[in-house]
Amino acid sequence: MKIIAIVISLLLIIGNTKCLNDTTVVEISGKHLTINGQDYFIKGVCYHPVKKGQTKRSFYMLDQDLSLMQEAGINTVRVYSPIDNITVLDKFFEAGIKVIIGIGYNQEGEYDILSGSFINYVKKYSTHPSILMWELGNEYNYHPEWFEGDIKNWYNALSEAARLIQRIDSNHPVSTAHGEIPDSTALVQIKHIDIWGLNIYRWDQPETAIKDWKIKSSMPFYYSEVGADSYMKITQGEFLEGENQKAQANANGKIVEVIMENQQEVAGVTIFSFVDGWWKAGNPNQQDIGGWAPNSSGVPYDGTPNEEYWGIVDINRNKKRTFDIIKQKFNSKNTSQRDSFHKQN
Secondary structure, eight states: OHHHHHHHHHHHHHHHHHHHHHHHOOOEEETTTETTTEEEEEEEEEEEBOOOOSSSOTTTTHHHHHHHHHHHTOEEEESSSHHHHHHOOOOOOOOOEEEEEOOOOOOOTTTTTSSSSSSHHHHHHHHHHEEEEOOOEEEEGGGGGGGGTTTTHHHHHHHHHHHHHHOOOOOSSSSEEEEEEEHHHHHHOOOOOOOEEEOOTTTTOOOHHHHHHHHHSSSSEEEEEOOOOOOEEEBBBTTTTOOOHHHHHHHHHHHHHHHHHHTTTTTTEEEEBBBOOOTSOTTTTTTTOOOOOOTOOOOOSSSSOOTOOOOOOOOOOOBBBHHHHHHHHHHHHHTTTOOOEEEHH
16 A cells, blocks of 8 residues: 555656656747636736835745635736746646746846846756746836836837847746836837736726827737725725725726727736835835825825835735625636646646
């Protein structure tokens, strides 16, 4: 009996290893993504978990978070910096959740573009099956001061970084998360990326970006950030000032619904954000009102982003009212595209 048990255990280990080592090919097909030939629509969330009282990202509640994501029908997370932990990436894969890996420009030499060390990360993890794509920068177009006062310096660095990634990894697209619709300068200068991520805050009407994008470009795009926070600084119609989960749920419901209705035009969406971030606007030991974001007047329904209130769950992982709305939209019969590729492997 012991021999049989050992043989079974070895077979399971070999089978799991094979699954993790199988080549995953993510491609652009028109305006959409495919994974190993299967259509894939991003139903995602931005994910930057920071423990209460801390300021650095930590996957301290990953197992619980993954369970909640699965319940909500989330198939993708978008992170803002590389995850240099194969155990964490394995858990995403095992949960059937893909990862958009964000890569920054200047992260003090830690897998960033400025030092060139980002390419080492891509080489290290390019065969990991949790990876959906590489994403360079996040709303850097709002910060020319980071690039000697000339945003073209960023566009040149971005283009070169994308070219280098494409030379060593042909199995994953390269993206950038741009604040709003790029202007003509950005569209001309930013070369080599395969798909655009657009951070769009236009009240509860993201569909207007589809029309604007069509005028500018024929390239594929996805909504890399959309959503609403759960704090109202003013009373706006039925939504009262103060903590207002109803306002957030109402806005997110409308936003996600219209994006899901336009799947033929976009590659998907990552809602901002999974969990409240107490580190963003004040004392990390408490939830503070305030914070600031560029181009924020379109945040529903008060035109003000309260940076510590964006989660679809709170910092203790209690579901906010918006959680069930997103769950309903992502799991609805006419939009469900849960990783069919993963079930086949």
